[in-house]
Amino acid sequence: MRHIIIFAVVTTLLAACAPDAITNSGQQAAQSQSEKSELQQRREARIKQMADNWPGTVNLKDPFNALDPMIKPSSVGRGSVFDANDDYWGLPRTPGYEEVATYCASCHSLAIVMQQHVTPERWQYLLTWMLEKQNMPPLDPEEHALVLKYLTTNFSSGSK
Amino acid sequence: MKKSKNSKLGVSRRHLLLAGASTVACLSGMMPAGFSSVFAGEPETGLDSEALMALKDGLTLLNARPVNMETPAHLLDDAITPAHRLFVRNNGHLPDYDEHPEASWTLTIDGEVTTPLNLSIADLKRDFEVVRKQIWIECGGNGRKFYEPGASGNQWSLGAIGCPIWTGVRLKDVLERAGVKDNAVYTAHHSIDTHLSGDPDKAPISRGVPIAKALDENCLIVFEMNGAPLPVLNGFPLRLIVPGWPGSCSQKWLKRIQIRDRIHDGTKMTGAAYRMPAYPVSPGTEVPKEDMVIIHELPVKSLITSPVTGARAPVGEPIEVRGHAWSGEGDVVALEVSVDFGASWQKATLDAPANKYAWQQWRADLTFEKAGYYEVWARATDRTGKRQPSVVPGWNPKGYLNNMQHRVAVFAV
Numbered sequence: 232m233r234h235i236i237i238f239a240v241v242t243t244l245l246a247a248c249a250p251d252a253i254t255n256s257g258q259q260a261a262q263s264q265s266e267k268s269e270l271q272q273r274r275e276a277r278i279k280q281m282a283d284n285w286p287g288t289v290n291l292k293d294p295f296n297a298l299d300p301m302i303k304p305s306s307v308g309r310g311s312v313f314d315a316n317d318d319y320w321g322l323p324r325t326p327g328y329e330e331v332a333t334y335c336a337s338c339h340s341l342a343i344v345m346q347q348h349v350t351p352e353r354w355q356y357l358l359t360w361m362l363e364k365q366n367m368p369p370l371d372p373e374e375h376a377l378v379l380k381y382l383t384t385n386f387s388s389g390s391k
Numbered sequence: 392m393k394k395s396k397n398s399k400l401g402v403s404r405r406h407l408l409l410a411g412a413s414t415v416a417c418l419s420g421m422m423p424a425g426f427s428s429v430f431a432g433e434p435e436t437g438l439d440s441e442a443l444m445a446l447k448d449g450l451t452l453l454n455a456r457p458v459n460m461e462t463p464a465h466l467l468d469d470a471i472t473p474a475h476r477l478f479v480r481n482n483g484h485l486p487d488y489d490e491h492p493e494a495s496w497t498l499t500i501d502g503e504v505t506t507p508l509n510l511s512i513a514d515l516k517r518d519f520e521v522v523r524k525q526i527w528i529e530c531g532g533n534g535r536k537f538y539e540p541g542a543s544g545n546q547w548s549l550g551a552i553g554c555p556i557w558t559g560v561r562l563k564d565v566l567e568r569a570g571v572k573d574n575a576v577y578t579a580h581h582s583i584d585t586h587l588s589g590d591p592d593k594a595p596i597s598r599g600v601p602i603a604k605a606l607d608e609n610c611l612i613v614f615e616m617n618g619a620p621l622p623v624l625n626g627f628p629l630r631l632i633v634p635g636w637p638g639s640c641s642q643k644w645l646k647r648i649q650i651r652d653r654i655h656d657g658t659k660m661t662g663a664a665y666r667m668p669a670y671p672v673s674p675g676t677e678v679p680k681e682d683m684v685i686i687h688e689l690p691v692k693s694l695i696t697s698p699v700t701g702a703r704a705p706v707g708e709p710i711e712v713r714g715h716a717w718s719g720e721g722d723v724v725a726l727e728v729s730v731d732f733g734a735s736w737q738k739a740t741l742d743a744p745a746n747k748y749a750w751q752q753w754r755a756d757l758t759f760e761k762a763g764y765y766e767v768w769a770r771a772t773d774r775t776g777k778r779q780p781s782v783v784p785g786w787n788p789k790g791y792l793n794n795m796q797h798r799v800a801v802f803a804v
Contacts, residue, residue, distance in 0.1 A: 285800065356677075
């Protein structure tokens with residue numbers, strides 16, 4: 232019995248503190264207590280649903296964009312996702328993907344390429360660095376332009 | 392087209408598949424049958440990369456070739472990081488242990504010294520005082536992922552950090568035995584991991600530190616981690632530990648320390664690697680090489696290791712929030728937490744470090760009086776008075792030194 236009284240007091244206090252009790256007219260504030268507790272119940276259900284909707288574990292297909300308060304919503308789902316089961320590891324099928332698959336993956340993982348969101352200037356630098364310092368097989372001018380365009384289009388800052 | 396190019400380059404489909412990335416969880420059971428075989432075998436050494444990576448329980452694989460893995464924050468809860476939870480940051484292929492077995496492993500000390508040394512691991516253990524210290528090690532690029540525009544390299548989020556116990560000898564004692572000459576300026580660290588292109592004349596990484604840092608009594612040459620041989624992915628059988636500085640200074644698979652009369656110019660010492668702009672730059676600025684300065688101490692930082700982000704807490708009942716804090720500048724003196732986006736902060740209990748350069752444990756009881764969504768933020772202050780920023784700090788071309796406050800989501804239901 233004492234518990235029920237405490238519950239009723241707490242519920243009344245909570246209802247009195249709710250923003251609508253402050254802003255609404257006296258008539259609404261005088262609404263029956265049962266309606267208030269129904270609103271409270273709906274709110275509690277919504278909070279539980281919000282918690283249930285949170286992806287508690289990292290999305291295995293997208294380990295670089297796990298939903299997390301540290302990550303800007305704008306960066307979630309950006310770019311393409313590495314897919315080990317795809318013939319081209321999930322590379323977007325825009326012109327140049329075969330060249331990138333061939334030339335870039337001969338030494339290192341494409342995962343490192345697909346993680347990037349660097350500026351186009353940085354891609355230009357990185358491609359030159361690979362060719363001049365990291366033993367990347369030489370590209371003819373046409374291939375060079377194609378690869379650079381592919382990287383800056385698909386994996387640059389702000390690219391989608 | 393792809394096939395013809397591959398054969399032109401002499402690159403096999405299997406080799407290309409080694410481009411793989413996934414999470415380790417995928418390796419153990421979630422992959423379609425036959426898939427996991429693509430991870431088998433380092434091209435040069437025949438080491439079973441898949442088995443080595445599987446030893447790292449629950450880590451996120453950023454890159455399989457070379458192997459780079461980070462630890463989710465909630466899996467770093469242990470005060471002493473176990474081997475299976477320590478991140479991996481590799482630049483090349485693993486060493487060929489057939490050619491360089493542990494039994495005949497030697498460490499050479501040469502360059503600007505009066506007596507060059509050639510020491511076996513047994514010599515190190517016999518001729519020098521063996522010490523045990525708990526020392527944190529962190530990749531300079533930990534937190535790179537949060538820079539905008541992006542910075543090139545592995546997109547580390549939070550988990551390129553760990554703090555095991557290391558057993559070895561003081562670098563200082565070994566250098567003093569060799570007799571460092573007056574003209575010595577810098578160390579140069581050399582190892583035998585191999586370049587990704589297979590070129591034997593290229594080193595994947597070779598960094599060094601100023602002589603004054605090398606003579607710090609906390610710099611160690613280690614052969615054990617948590618009382619066991621070093622994991623292969625973390626430098627078996629011998630590595631350096633240079634506390635407080637980017638992990639890259641702590642060369643793995645250590646074979647030679649050369650003393651130089653100038654700043655070392657090995658791989659990843661020059662250009663933008665492990666360097667910061669000499670002046671603050673606006674995001675996305677291309678900074679000339681001559682304006683890039685070598686990083687020394689890493690900044691003050693902390694992690695929330697419990698609860699895991701997205702956890703639920705009961706309304707009106709206290710829950711324990713805990714984690715670690717560390718600073719390259721020295722001890723952390725305060726840790727505060729906020730549940731209102733930094734509007735107010737409350738002090739956490741902070742333990743003293745086990746020894747200098749061990750990370751420090753902290754904990755706080757938090758009570759959420761009202762149901763809903765909360766973020767717990769943690770902020771450490773080090774002995775120099777420096778504190779972690781709430782936002783990503785100064786943008787830099789390679790995305791180093793991000794010590795922004797860690798945040799986790801908590802639902803009070």
